[in-house]
Amino acid sequence: MAASGSGFHADPMHQFVVQQIFPIHIGGLDASFTNAGLYMVVVIALATLFLGVAASGRSLVPGRWQSIGELSYEFVANMVRDTAGTEGMRFFPFVFTLFMFILFANVIGMVPYTFTVTSHIIITFALAAVVFIGVTVLGFIVHGAKFLNFFVPHGVPKVLLPFLVVIELISYFTRPMSLSVRLFANMMAGHTMLAVFGGFVVMLGLLAGWLPLLFSVALIGLELLVAFLQAYVFAILTCIYLNDALNMH
Amino acid sequence: MSNEPPPSHPSLAELEARLQKARQAEQGTARRRKDEGEARSNAIGIAFRLSVELVSAVVVGGGIGWLLDLWLGTKPWCLLSFFVLGIIAGMMNVFRAARDLNARAARLAQDVPPAPADEDD
Numbered sequence: 001m002a003a004s005g006s007g008f009h010a011d012p013m014h015q016f017v018v019q020q021i022f023p024i025h026i027g028g029l030d031a032s033f034t035n036a037g038l039y040m041v042v043v044i045a046l047a048t049l050f051l052g053v054a055a056s057g058r059s060l061v062p063g064r065w066q067s068i069g070e071l072s073y074e075f076v077a078n079m080v081r082d083t084a085g086t087e088g089m090r091f092f093p094f095v096f097t098l099f100m101f102i103l104f105a106n107v108i109g110m111v112p113y114t115f116t117v118t119s120h121i122i123i124t125f126a127l128a129a130v131v132f133i134g135v136t137v138l139g140f141i142v143h144g145a146k147f148l149n150f151f152v153p154h155g156v157p158k159v160l161l162p163f164l165v166v167i168e169l170i171s172y173f174t175r176p177m178s179l180s181v182r183l184f185a186n187m188m189a190g191h192t193m194l195a196v197f198g199g200f201v202v203m204l205g206l207l208a209g210w211l212p213l214l215f216s217v218a219l220i221g222l223e224l225l226v227a228f229l230q231a232y233v234f235a236i237l238t239c240i241y242l243n244d245a246l247n248m249h
Numbered sequence: 250m251s252n253e254p255p256p257s258h259p260s261l262a263e264l265e266a267r268l269q270k271a272r273q274a275e276q277g278t279a280r281r282r283k284d285e286g287e288a289r290s291n292a293i294g295i296a297f298r299l300s301v302e303l304v305s306a307v308v309v310g311g312g313i314g315w316l317l318d319l320w321l322g323t324k325p326w327c328l329l330s331f332f333v334l335g336i337i338a339g340m341m342n343v344f345r346a347a348r349d350l351n352a353r354a355a356r357l358a359q360d361v362p363p364a365p366a367d368e369d370d
Contacts, residue, residue, distance in 0.1 A: 060261075060264065061264075166334055167334055167337050167338045167341060168338075170306060170309060170310045170313065170331070170334055170335055170338040171306060171338040171341055171342050173309050173313070174302070174305050174306040174309045174338065174339070174342060177305040177308065177309050178301050178302050178305040178306075178342075181301055181304075181305055182297065182298065182301045185297075185301070186297065226293075229293075229294050230294075233294060233298065240349075
């Protein structure tokens with residue numbers, strides 16, 4: 001939010017611009033290393049570092065870092081066990097990785113001047129697509145062709161059946177969409193709002209700037225909550241989908 | 250805060266027993282506190298979840314219809330009918346999500362007897 005150069009220019013969307021850091025071209029493909037890529041590397045490095053530090057002590061009475069590590073482990077483990085059952089615990093590493101990645105991406109995005117990886121729909125969609133395709137394949141592996149029964153509701157008149165199967169199919173294909181849009185929209189809306197109110201502070205100056213400043217402080221608190229909540233929602237919906245694939249209700 | 254000095258080398262069994270005791274004492278209040286906090290902070294999340302569920306079903310339905318139109322060359326008809334089907338699927342999604350949330354809330358309320366009953370149906 002710099003008011004540098006010729007007067008003040010607040011562009012709340014500027015923070016979402018993807019910039020090249022160094023160009024890489026493979027064939028006709030633009031695989032350049034961008035700030036989005038950089039922050040994904042940062043997210044993974046910090047999450048790995050955090051869990052490495054947390055797991056390095058291995059003391060019986062945990063210290064601070066180990067406590068946080070154990071807390072996050074148990075939080076996700078309970079979530080998987082509660083929603084997908086003990087059978088679903090096979091997929092705990094996947095869900096935990098997903099949860100930590102999204103949580104770290106969201107929280108790191110709260111640091112000023114950083115880039116929020118999860119505020120781009122292509123990234124959240126990629127995550128959701130992995131979940132969606134993985135769960136669908138899993139359903140077919142576990143149940144074989146019987147998994148198609150998932151789309152046939154029980155106890156309905158024969159006349160309505162084709163109609164309802166189409167609706168069930170649409171409802172199923174909605175999953176990656178709602179999963180990705182929810183995370184992306186929350187992050188993008190929150191960060192835009194933060195930038196807009198930050199811009200107000202600069203615009204109004206000392207005279208009335210403290211009012212949007214107060215609002216900004218409250219908003220940052222809310223955004224931290226949303227950062228955690230959205231990681232949680234993404235992880236728990238993954239568990240619910242896993243449960244559907246494993247147990248078919 | 251207890252004044253008794255902790256044993257210098259607590260055995261694993263002793264430690265486990267102490268942990269168990271502390272957990273039991275903590276559990277009731279902690280869980281109730283967590284429920285209340287969760288209920289309040291989740292309200293935004295729930296509202297957002299339901300609305301996204303509805304909208305995305307309509308978009309996906311419309312998208313499928315549009316693609317079918319491109320493929321079959323039946324210009325507006327697939328789009329129109331799948332749009333309507335998308336709306337229906339969206340309502341079904343919202344209904345299911347709300348039902349699951351209700352079931353979850355009911356299960357939590359059963360776990361902790363003194364929890365406030367805030368569900369009116």
